[in-house]
Amino acid sequence: MSFNLEEYLPYGRWRRGQRNLAKEVFRTVVNGELLLAEYPTGAGKTIASIIGVLKAIRELGGGYKVFYLAKTKNQALQPFKELKKLRNKGIDVNFIFFRNKKDMCGFKHKMSYDEFIYTCNIYRKEGLCSFYKKTLKEDSEYFKALLDTAEDPMHFISLTRENGLCPYEVARALAGDAEFIIGAYQYIFNHEIRDVFLGSLNLDLNDIVLIIDEAHNLPDILSDMYSYSINEITIRAAKKEVRKYGGWRESLDFLTKLLSLIQGFKVQTKRLGWIEVNPSLLLSIAPETEVLNETLLNILRQKGFETPSKSYFYRIHKFILKLKAYNLGYTLVIRSREDILTLDLICFDVSREVSRIFNNVHSAVLMSGTLQPREYISSILGINPHKIREFRIPRIFPVENWLVYVATDVTSKYSERGDYMYRKIAEYINVIDRGVGEKCVRLVVFPSYDLMKAIMPYIESREMIIEREDTSISEVIRKIRDMDRPLILSVAGGKLMEGIEIRHGRKSLIRVVVVAGLPFPEPSIYSSKLIDVLAARLKSKDKAWQFVFVVPAVIRVRQSAGRAVRSDRDRVVVFVLDKRMLNEKVRKYLSLEFSNPRIVNGIQNLEREFAFINEFLSHN
Numbered sequence: 001m002s003f004n005l006e007e008y009l010p011y012g013r014w015r016r017g018q019r020n021l022a023k024e025v026f027r028t029v030v031n032g033e034l035l036l037a038e039y040p041t042g043a044g045k046t047i048a049s050i051i052g053v054l055k056a057i058r059e060l061g062g063g064y065k066v067f068y069l070a071k072t073k074n075q076a077l078q079p080f081k082e083l084k085k086l087r088n089k090g091i092d093v094n095f096i097f098f099r100n101k102k103d104m105c106g107f108k109h110k111m112s113y114d115e116f117i118y119t120c121n122i123y124r125k126e127g128l129c130s131f132y133k134k135t136l137k138e139d140s141e142y143f144k145a146l147l148d149t150a151e152d153p154m155h156f157i158s159l160t161r162e163n164g165l166c167p168y169e170v171a172r173a174l175a176g177d178a179e180f181i182i183g184a185y186q187y188i189f190n191h192e193i194r195d196v197f198l199g200s201l202n203l204d205l206n207d208i209v210l211i212i213d214e215a216h217n218l219p220d221i222l223s224d225m226y227s228y229s230i231n232e233i234t235i236r237a238a239k240k241e242v243r244k245y246g247g248w249r250e251s252l253d254f255l256t257k258l259l260s261l262i263q264g265f266k267v268q269t270k271r272l273g274w275i276e277v278n279p280s281l282l283l284s285i286a287p288e289t290e291v292l293n294e295t296l297l298n299i300l301r302q303k304g305f306e307t308p309s310k311s312y313f314y315r316i317h318k319f320i321l322k323l324k325a326y327n328l329g330y331t332l333v334i335r336s337r338e339d340i341l342t343l344d345l346i347c348f349d350v351s352r353e354v355s356r357i358f359n360n361v362h363s364a365v366l367m368s369g370t371l372q373p374r375e376y377i378s379s380i381l382g383i384n385p386h387k388i389r390e391f392r393i394p395r396i397f398p399v400e401n402w403l404v405y406v407a408t409d410v411t412s413k414y415s416e417r418g419d420y421m422y423r424k425i426a427e428y429i430n431v432i433d434r435g436v437g438e439k440c441v442r443l444v445v446f447p448s449y450d451l452m453k454a455i456m457p458y459i460e461s462r463e464m465i466i467e468r469e470d471t472s473i474s475e476v477i478r479k480i481r482d483m484d485r486p487l488i489l490s491v492a493g494g495k496l497m498e499g500i501e502i503r504h505g506r507k508s509l510i511r512v513v514v515v516a517g518l519p520f521p522e523p524s525i526y527s528s529k530l531i532d533v534l535a536a537r538l539k540s541k542d543k544a545w546q547f548v549f550v551v552p553a554v555i556r557v558r559q560s561a562g563r564a565v566r567s568d569r570d571r572v573v574v575f576v577l578d579k580r581m582l583n584e585k586v587r588k589y590l591s592l593e594f595s596n597p598r599i600v601n602g603i604q605n606l607e608r609e610f611a612f613i614n615e616f617l618s619h620n
C-alpha cells in the first residue's frame with residue numbers, strides 16, 4: 001500500500017504531527033477499524049483526516065461514503081473549505097453539505113425540529129411546497145454549478161433558496177455522487193433520519209466511514225438527542241389545541257388524565273426534587289397510536305405550514321411514541337422545576353442506541369483536541385475495544401508556554417458553597433484581573449450558570465462580558481474590540497467555550513484563563529443511573545464515578561485553557577481556583593501542561609507572584 005499522501009495536500013507543507021495523523025487515519029480506514037485521534041484544535045486535523053480517508057477509500061476501490069459529522073454550522077465550515085481546496089488543487093473529489101433539514105428549509109418558521117419534519121412530509125406529499133416542486137423540475141448539472149459557486153455552506157443554502165429551490169432536496173440530489181457528506185450528527189445517530197437518508201442513497205452502515213469532529217462532546221450530545229421532556233404547560237396548551245382544532249375525544253380525555261396523573265406527584269416531587277415512575281403507568285392511559293396520529297394530522301393540516309406557530313400536541317405525540325418504544329438505558333422521571341412539573345424520559349446509557357452503529361460502520365475516526373481515554377469511550381459508547389486504535393498528540397506547542405496555578409484555599413464543592421466562598425473566589429478573580437499588566441482578554445470559566453450568578457455580584461471589573469444563554473459569539477467579538485482588558489465570564493460546556501476563537505491572525509488574544517471551580521457535572525438521576533451501568537460494565541464503582549464526574553471535569557478544564565493557545569507564540573497563565581485539582585484521581589487524567597502547577601494558598605500568596613507572571617507574559 002502506498003503512503004504518498006502529499007499528492008492531496010493543498011498546503012505547502014505539513015504541520016507537526018499532521019502527516020502522521022493522516023497516515024494513521026489511512027491505516028484505520030484500510031483495516032476497517034476505529035481511531036481515537038487527539039490532536040490540538042486549530043492545528044489542521046480536518047485536512048489530515050480528509051486526506052487519510054480519501055486516500056484509503058480510493059485504495060480500497062471506492063464504494064464507500066464518508067460522513068463528516070460536525071455539531072455546529074461553524075464546525076461544518078472547515079471540512080467544506082478544505083474539500084473546496086482539494087478541488088481547487090485539481091483533485092476530483094465530490095462532496096455535499098447538509099445541515100438539519102429545518103435549517104435548510106426554504107420557509108422561515110418556528111416549529112420544533114420533529115414537528116417540522118412531520119409537516120414537511122405532508123407538504124411534499126400534498127404538493128404544497130413550491131421549493132420542492134421547482135427542485136423536481138431541475139437537473140443535477142444545475143445543482144452542481146450552484147455548489148461550485150458557493151463559497152461556504154451558508155452561501156450554498158442562500159443560493160439555492162434565491163433560485164426558488166429546496167436546499168435540502170438539492171443536497172440530496174447531489175449526495176448520490178458525493179464521496180464526502182458533511183452533515184449534522186442526526187444524519188447517523190437519529191435512527192429515523194438515518195434509515196430514511198441511507199435508504200434513499202441505497203447505503204448500509206458497512207458502506208460508511210465516519211469522521212466525527214469534537215467527539216469529546218458525543219456522549220452528552222447523544223444523551224440529549226435521545227432524551228425527551230414535556231411539562232404541564234405543554235399538556236395544557238395541547239388540550240387547548242385539540243379543542244380548537246376539533247381533535248379526537250379520546251386524545252382530549254387522555255390529556256386530562258395525563259395532567260391529573262402527574263399532578264398527583266406534586267407533593268412528592270416538591271419534597272424529593274424528582275421521582276422515578278414506571279412508564280406503564282402512563283401507557284395504561286394512552287390511546288392507540290392511530291388515534292394520536294389522526295389527531296396530530298388533523299391539527300397540522302388546519303394550522304397551515306406557513307403560519308409560524310408550533311404544535312403542542314406534537315410534543316405529546318412524540319413523547320408517547322418514544323415511551324411506547326421504551327428501552328433499557330432509559331428512565332422516566334417526574335421533576336419539579338421552578339414549580340412546574342416536568343416529565344423527562346432520560347437516556348442515560350447511549351451505548352444501547354449507538355454501539356450497533358460503531359460496530360457496523362466500515363470505519364470511524366473520532367477526533368478532538370481533548371479526547372477522553374480509550375476505556376471511557378469504549379464503555380460509554382459500547383464500542384468493541386479490539387477495534388480501536390489511538391493516535392494522540394495533545395499539544396504541538398511547547399509546554400513551557402503554559403504557566404499553571406492552583407489555589408488551595410477555595411473550591412466549588414457543593415458542601416463548601418456559600419457566600420463566604422463566593423466572595424473569596426471573586427476576590428481571586430479581581431486580584432488576577434488587576435495584577436496582570438497585559439492588555440489582553442481574560443477568560444473566566446465557571447462550572448455552571450448558577451455559580452456564575454452567585455459570584456458575579458462581587459466581581460469589580462468595568463469591562464465585563466457575561467455569557468447568557470442567548471449570547472452569540474459574534475456579539476462577544478464585537479464587544480471585545482472596544483475594550484482594553486475584557487473579562488469574559490463564561491460557563492464550562494457553554495456556547496462560548498465550545499465555539500469561541502478570539503484571535504488576531506493565528507495568535508490568540510486570550511492570555512489569562514481562570515477556572516473558577518472544577519466543572520464537575522451536577523449530580524443527577526442521569527449520573528447516578530450511568531454510574532450503576534458503568535460500574536457493572538467496568539467492574540469498579542470507583543472507576544465508574546471517575547468516568548461520570550472526573551473525566552468530564554478534566555476535559556472541560558483542558559478545553560477552557562486550550563482556548564488561549566492557538567500558535568507556538570501564544571503564552572497563557574491558567575489559574576485553577578479549586579483545591580480538588582491536586583487530588584490524585586483528578587491529576588491522573590490531566591495532560592502534561594498541568595503536571596507541575598505552582599501552588600498558592602491565599603490571595604497574598606498570589607499577589608507576590610505577579611512580577612513573575614507579568615515577566616512570563618511579556619515574552620508573548
Ligand code: SF4
Pocket residue numbers: 101104105106107120121123124129130131132165166167168169
Ligand atoms: S421540501 Fe419544502 S418544506 Fe420541506 S425542507 Fe424543502 S423547502 Fe422546506
